[in-house]
């Protein structure tokens with residue numbers, strides 16, 4: 001299993017930097033060196049122009065300039081003015097080359113943006129962001145130091161327009177914006193330069209999951225029984241149940257009032273729904289539910305773990321109804337808002353608030369899927385292909401998570417693993433996939 005990469009908010013990053021035993025000057029030295037190293041590996045020996053802002057992001061730029069020059073690379077520096085922080089002033093003093101003005105410097109094949117990082121307070125002035133866009137357009141490769149200048153590090157919002165970068169070098173740890181829309185799509189390849197800080201790991205990028213092994217003495221019930229409650233449009237549940245079966249559940253059962261086309265023969269259809277069966281590892285309700293709120297009510301009478309998806313989410317009504325339910329919810333933005341209302345803050349803040357209000361694990365889907373636990377853990381999905389935006393892929397995800405939960409994974413871990421596997425399955429399935437095709441790649 002790959003170690004999950006920590007993700008730090010601006011405040012958490014400041015704390016981690018302040019606690020670093022090596023001190024802030026050495027952190028900046030490591031950040032600048034890491035930026036130079038990553039740029040060299042990516043761009044080779046092409047001439048570079050470094051844009052330095054007034055704060056410590058600019059300081060990193062002066063350090064990187066020195067490191068690139070030591071490597072024999074033709075590097076120029078252009079600044080907005082004199083540095084305003086002590087750390088950046090010191091870094092500036094160690095740069096022995098000339099410093100041009102950002103307003104009138106000429107472009108270079110490699111543009112390195114060290115204007116602003118986590119300290120950005122508002123959008124760049126129009127003349128400055130236009131200058132940044134045009135210098136990037138005239139370069140072959142654009143590299144962002146820590147973050148593209150214009151991005152709010154905590155929310156991923158664009159406070160002013162940014163160019164498309166080819167490489168973003170995050171210092172010490174990823175920040176939320178590296179994995180949140182809309183900023184994440186304009187950063188190119190994102191690498192983390194290790195600067196030796198100790199990072200809190202409650203927020204992290206979801207990594208390769210460790211799935212429970214099939215025990216030699218396994219039987220179908222011990223491998224996990226998923227019980228699905230089919231609704232008015234059973235095709236959706238056919239996708240979910242198939243996904244559950246292909247995600248390692250030992251037994252998948254669907255209660256339905258009429259036969260369902262397209263189910264694997266190994267999935268069992270039953271008429272009645274006995275949800276007090278202690279062998280049930282996870283109940284799944286929601287896909288294709290239609291207007292059958294009684295099925296949600298039925299699911300909520302059971303003490304078994306459950307995945308609540310699609311229409312069933314909107315039918316919950318009051319998040320507090322989910323307390324003590326051992327539930328995983330998988331809303332997209334519309335379903336999220338119908339249940340939780342309009343919450344303030346970033347998508348990360350909203351996901352955590354929803355988990356706290358409901359006591360459930362929340363899989364807040366989208367191009368930037370998040371998995372939030374009531375205890376404050378937050379998993380950010382690595383980027384998944386946009387061709388997942390097609391009908392039925394959410395049904396597949398719900399079935400996958402239900403199977404992993406039934407296999408004995410804890411709710412939060414099952415949700416993170418399902419999200420990760422779903423994204424990789426889509427990569428394998430390719431751009432012309434439909435939701436049904438994902439099943440062949442689970």
Ligand SMILES: NC(=O)C1=CN([C@@H]2O[C@H](COP(=O)(O)OP(=O)(O)OC[C@H]3O[C@@H](n4cnc5c(N)ncnc54)[C@H](O)[C@@H]3O)[C@@H](O)[C@H]2O)[C@@H](O)CC1
Nearest residue numbers: 017024027028055056057116117118119120121122123146
């Ligand atoms: N604090 C540390 O120990 C370290 C910080 N590092 C770097 O420092 C960065 C954060 O540095 P800072 O906190 O100094 O912040 P920044 O360098 O991101 O920018 C802050 C400065 O820009 C000004 N500013 C903000 N938004 C502006 C706007 N739209 N237009 C004009 N001026 C604006 C602020 O008033 C402040 O002077 C990180 O992203 C990272 O690159 C790294 O060197 C690692 C160590």
Ligand SMILES: Nc1ncnc2c1ncn2[C@@H]1O[C@H](COP(=O)(O)OP(=O)(O)O)[C@@H](O)[C@H]1O
Nearest residue numbers: 332365366367385386388389391392393394395
């Ligand atoms: N642009 C995108 N990039 C990556 N993943 C996406 C994108 N759009 C949607 N997805 C993913 O596709 C799935 C869609 O689920 P959902 O909205 O419930 O659709 P449906 O109800 O049709 O199954 C979710 O897992 C979501 O995270």
Ligand SMILES: [K+]
Nearest residue numbers: 113116145147
């Ligand atoms: K930057």
